[in-house]
Amino acid sequence: MDTDRRSFIEKSLMVTAAVNIGGLGFMSACSKKENSKGEIEEEGEKEVSPPEDLMQEHGVLKRILLIYDTCRLNIINKKSFPDEIITNSANIIRAFIEDYHEKQEENYIFPRFQKANQLTDLVQVLLLQHQAGRSVTDKILMLSKNRKRTEAENENLAELLFMFNRMYSPHEAREDTVLFPAFRKIVSKNEYDSLGEEFEKNEQKLFGKGGFEMIVDKVADLEKSSDIFDLSQFTPKL
CATH class of the missing domain: 1.20.120.520 (nmb1532 protein domain like)
Incomplete structure (x- = not known):
């Protein structure tokens, strides 16, 4: 239970940081996703078809x-x-x-x-x-x-x-x-x-x-x- 709670808090802090950096974290040209370890990663800029x-x-x-x-x-x-x-x-x-x-x-x-x-x-x-x-x-x-x-x-x-x-x-x-x-x-x-x-x-x-x-x-x-x-x-x- 303590491990799950600690993991949840760590994920929450990481998401909050991603939003707050620069004030516009989620409005950049690159999208963000969470990997298998619960870490936030940036994907490359989407190609235009x-x-x-x-x-x-x-x-x-x-x-x-x-x-x-x-x-x-x-x-x-x-x-x-x-x-x-x-x-x-x-x-x-x-x-x-x-x-x-x-x-x-x-x-x-x-x-x-x-x-x-x-x-x-x-x-x-x-x-x-x-x-x-x-x-x-x-x-x-x-x-x-x-x-x-x-x-x-x-x-x-x-x-x-x-x-x-x-x-x-x-x-x-x-x-x-x-x-x-x-x-x-x-x-x-x-x-x-x-x-x-x-x-x-x-x-x-x-x-x-x-x-x-x-x-x-x-x-x-x-x-x-x-x-x-x-x-x-x-x-x-x-």
């Missing part, structure tokens, strides 16, 4: 789509705004979404569905939309860099922003709800895990360590320039 990684990158795309929509409304309402907002947003789309994110899908995700003969019709449409998106981005960049646009060119730019948003909203939604959930079923666990590591290596190779966070910060700056950074402004007033 390939679909989760791609869905986080979709979050960047969604925020750019909102910036595009804001700029489009400004053009329609003839409200002045810095042209650099569109140019810099399109540069992020080109570098991070089209030349990185979509290449990951095209090189690692789509071929596996084609090999498994699963969702091939969907994959074909997604590929065509990637190509169409790059063409639209070319035109957006060309027009946004022109600081002396005519009214007709402004109307064309607004239409291009609308076309891009109109395609990519359902595009990413279909990937998030149909393609990515099905991906886990067509690859082995080892292949699934190794792809997560491959994605991370590719991201660091192109953007450096913390590249995703750097891109998110750039998007946040563009949101501030567009006066849409404050999330509360989107709450409906009922």
Whole structure:
């Protein structure tokens, strides 16, 4: 009985210490577990799965789509705004979404569905939309860099922003709800895990360590320039 009581107290003290260190012991990126001896151990940081990684990158795309929509409304309402907002947003789309994110899908995700003969019709449409998106981005960049646009060119730019948003909203939604959930079923666990590591290596190779966070910060700056950074402004007033 004394031994059990002493073991219980020791465990309690260890758990209390784990919580109190730094004031936020259980909120770190590493989770904690108790081993067979009743000792608290830290587990390694959880790896992000390939679909989760791609869905986080979709979050960047969604925020750019909102910036595009804001700029489009400004053009329609003839409200002045810095042209650099569109140019810099399109540069992020080109570098991070089209030349990185979509290449990951095209090189690692789509071929596996084609090999498994699963969702091939969907994959074909997604590929065509990637190509169409790059063409639209070319035109957006060309027009946004022109600081002396005519009214007709402004109307064309607004239409291009609308076309891009109109395609990519359902595009990413279909990937998030149909393609990515099905991906886990067509690859082995080892292949699934190794792809997560491959994605991370590719991201660091192109953007450096913390590249995703750097891109998110750039998007946040563009949101501030567009006066849409404050999330509360989107709450409906009922």
